[in-house]
Amino acid sequence: MQDDSGRVNGIQVLGPEGFEDIAARSVVLASGGFEANAEMRCRYLGPGWEMVKVRGIPYNTGDGINMAINVGAQSHGHYSSCHSVAWDMNAPAFGDRTVTELFQKHSYPFGLIVNVNGERFLDEGYDFRNYTYVTYGRALLTQPQGLAFQVFDQKIIDRGLLRDEYWIPQATMAKADTLEELARMLDIDPDGLVKEVEGYNAAVRTDIPYNATVKDGRCTEGLEGKQDELGGDSRYSPLLRVGCYYWHIIHIRWRQN
Ligand SMILES: Cc1cc2nc3c(=O)[nH]c(=O)nc-3n(C[C@H](O)[C@H](O)[C@H](O)COP(=O)(O)OP(=O)(O)OC[C@H]3O[C@@H](n4cnc5c(N)ncnc54)[C@H](O)[C@@H]3O)c2cc1C
Structure with missing residues (x-):
């Protein structure tokens, strides 16, 4: 009025x-x-x-x-940005009050994130999760089909590094003994994925002991053409070699603060 x-x-x-x-x-x-x-x-x-x-x-x-x-109010605020993170691709269009925020998947610093071509496109370990998770949704949206996959290996599971949200019944997850098998299950390019993971593993500084609780400095080196693009400043880079591979299909979720 x-x-x-x-x-x-x-x-x-x-x-x-x-x-x-x-x-x-x-x-x-x-x-x-x-x-x-x-x-x-x-x-x-x-x-x-x-x-x-x-x-x-x-x-x-x-x-x-x-x-x-x-009615003439002056607009105010940060209209062109938002809080957006990895969110299960099979989550409903809007929030589910029984599942709440467990559709999010926030253990990505302990694995790799790849697109449907099997390629990485951001630096998973750029900083602790608290400092990166709200900014990575926009990067996921730029990928083919607006999709990405988080991949972990057995040692990450054994060390209990995956947050509770990975173990809810609604989580979209696949498990296989080889990368090729997993890629085929999820319609990801198997050659692209194997090449990416092999390149990544070869570039990890294994002379620095892995410590998931601190910025241990264990980074990748010499990833041709990737270093600048991905930030090249990983504080911790797990080697993905042990046991089974687990994948989580993620989409992005968005909310305005
Ligand atoms: C799952 C989840 C987890 C979150 N976790 C955190 C966190 O850990 N820390 C943090 O700081 N923030 C968190 N947030 C963000 C925080 O909840 C919001 O920033 C905050 O609730 C915004 O408050 P608000 O009062 O502006 O709006 P809201 O709380 O969204 O309230 C707006 C209300 O207006 C009503 N409404 C809308 N349109 C109309 C209309 N035309 N007529 C009448 N009513 C209308 C809506 O139904 C709603 O009840 C989270 C958000 C979500 C969804």
Whole structure:
């Protein structure tokens, strides 16, 4: 509601009894962001964002923001960025209150992330998970099919390094004894994957002992053409050689803070 000068002087609400006008000196809009509005995501964040999964509720469609802007409010905030992370590709389109955030997959610093061609495209161990996870969703979205796969080997499982979210029944996961077998199960290019993992393993500084709890400096060296692209500054790089390989199919999830 506005007075003749355009000043907001109340709000009209719709309740069980119908519409009601409430006069007020000021109105605080607390209707969330626009994370559940595919059109607004695409408009402000860019192409492809209309296809992502939303971790939160389906009701935050930017109504409050649009309502305020339509009566002359000044826009404010970081419209072109968001919190986006690895999220199970088979998760529902919006958050599930029984599973909550367990669709996320955040143990990636202890494995590799590859696309459907079997290629890495970011530095999994650039820093501790807390400092990287909200920024990696955008990188996943740029990959073919907006998909990526996390791969771990047996020693990561044996050391208990996978978070609880990897063991929920809803997790999309495959397991095989060889990389080729696993790649075929998931329709990933087997040659591309084997080449990538072999190249990666050969580049890991095995002279530095692996310690998953600190930035141990065990990085890759000499990954041709990859070092700059991936950051080249891994603080910890596990060798993927032991036992079975586990894959998690991940998509991205998005929410607006
Ligand atoms: C699974 C999950 C985990 C999170 N974990 C963390 C965390 O660990 N730490 C952290 O800081 N943040 C976390 N967040 C983010 C945090 O929850 C949000 O930033 C915060 O809740 C935003 O508060 P808000 O009041 O602005 O909006 P919301 O809490 O989203 O509330 C908006 C409300 O407005 C209602 N609404 C929307 N449109 C309309 C309309 N047209 N009419 C009437 N009502 C409407 C919605 O139904 C909703 O109830 C998490 C979010 C999710 C989804």
